[in-house]
Amino acid sequence: MNATPPDLPQSTIERAVSELSLGHLVAIPTETVYGLAADATNEQAISQVFVLKGRPPDRPLIVHLAAAEQLSEWALDIPEYARVWADEFWPGPLTLVLPKKAHVSTTLTAGQSTVACRVPNHPVALATLTSFDGGLVAPSANRYGHISPTTAEAVHEEFGNQTPMVLDGGACEVGIESTIVACLGSKPEILRAGMITAEQLETVGGVRVNSPGMAPNIVVPGQVSTHYAPRTRCQLLAGPQAVSSFLDAASSDLRVGYLGWQPAPSGVEKSVILEACPAASARQLYAGLRELDRAGLDVILVESPPSDQAWAGIRDRLQRACGP
Numbered sequence: 001m002n003a004t005p006p007d008l009p010q011s012t013i014e015r016a017v018s019e020l021s022l023g024h025l026v027a028i029p030t031e032t033v034y035g036l037a038a039d040a041t042n043e044q045a046i047s048q049v050f051v052l053k054g055r056p057p058d059r060p061l062i063v064h065l066a067a068a069e070q071l072s073e074w075a076l077d078i079p080e081y082a083r084v085w086a087d088e089f090w091p092g093p094l095t096l097v098l099p100k101k102a103h104v105s106t107t108l109t110a111g112q113s114t115v116a117c118r119v120p121n122h123p124v125a126l127a128t129l130t131s132f133d134g135g136l137v138a139p140s141a142n143r144y145g146h147i148s149p150t151t152a153e154a155v156h157e158e159f160g161n162q163t164p165m166v167l168d169g170g171a172c173e174v175g176i177e178s179t180i181v182a183c184l185g186s187k188p189e190i191l192r193a194g195m196i197t198a199e200q201l202e203t204v205g206g207v208r209v210n211s212p213g214m215a216p217n218i219v220v221p222g223q224v225s226t227h228y229a230p231r232t233r234c235q236l237l238a239g240p241q242a243v244s245s246f247l248d249a250a251s252s253d254l255r256v257g258y259l260g261w262q263p264a265p266s267g268v269e270k271s272v273i274l275e276a277c278p279a280a281s282a283r284q285l286y287a288g289l290r291e292l293d294r295a296g297l298d299v300i301l302v303e304s305p306p307s308d309q310a311w312a313g314i315r316d317r318l319q320r321a322c323g324p
């Protein structure tokens, strides 16, 4: 997969920035997934994002910034550990949820008193943000509930003739959405697992971090269990034994796909074999799911990833793709 962003001329960035200034949407590459960007201070533009995605109005958006210094323009009561994380991990795949400043639109925060912010680590996103000189909301550039796009082609696949201007920055390097941490008081909590782990946050921030599963009472807006789902039915299975038992029991005309780390099982029509390390697997994950989803299969068998923290983000997305 080509992860090197093609060089976009400054004039293309400037055209995107004038679109954004007019209140129009522009799909931009980030290191995680492509985002559907709009001016975070323009109510109409924000509403357009919800409409185009088909996203319910109670799912808040993330504000993307050009640099960590801008955080205090959007958020209040920033704990010291959150400042340390911003310094260490930004630009990068980390989103901080903090109390919002009064001017921040409640349309974008879905009525909440908190705002989610991050500085994306992609040259095209950073060039766009710097030139725009303001915050951009950017949810993943997919229809609500569908797989996030990790290439410009996948954005077109999502929106068809409704696709806005797309800045093609190549394939996303990280491949799954940012880690989201609520930084409200002395006990930060991970609201969405990603490639930055609780362990990394604890080491750098010198603070205990609750992870999903450890904090059952937290309601995470937007974290419906069918999120990130392909249209094809997916089934999570652990190990080659479970896969071969499934295939033994299945009727012979069932068209089966496989996504995982084992060699392609026999009896499977189409397979996507991921590389063994978490970073490479994350990078390949959504393109792999999209490829299988296009193949007209009846079911996609998905291998359960290992249980350690480095795989937490991938595990979370696969569990969601496979539904409850």
Ligand code: TXA
Pocket (backbone or CB within 6 Å): 030, 032, 033, 034, 035, 036, 059, 060, 061, 062, 093, 095, 097, 109, 112, 114, 115, 116, 120, 138, 139, 140, 141, 176, 177, 178, 180, 191, 192, 220, 221, 222, 223
């Ligand atoms: O990597 C990413 O984060 C990508 C790229 C494009 O930056 N963006 C992304 O945005 O994944 P979206 O809208 O698809 O997911 C944002 C998540 C949602 O689950 C939403 O509920 C949560 O962030 N969120 C936003 N604001 C929040 C808040 N104030 N409190 C809690 N969760 C919030």
Ligand code: MG
Pocket (backbone or CB within 6 Å): 139, 140, 148
């Ligand atoms: Mg999304």
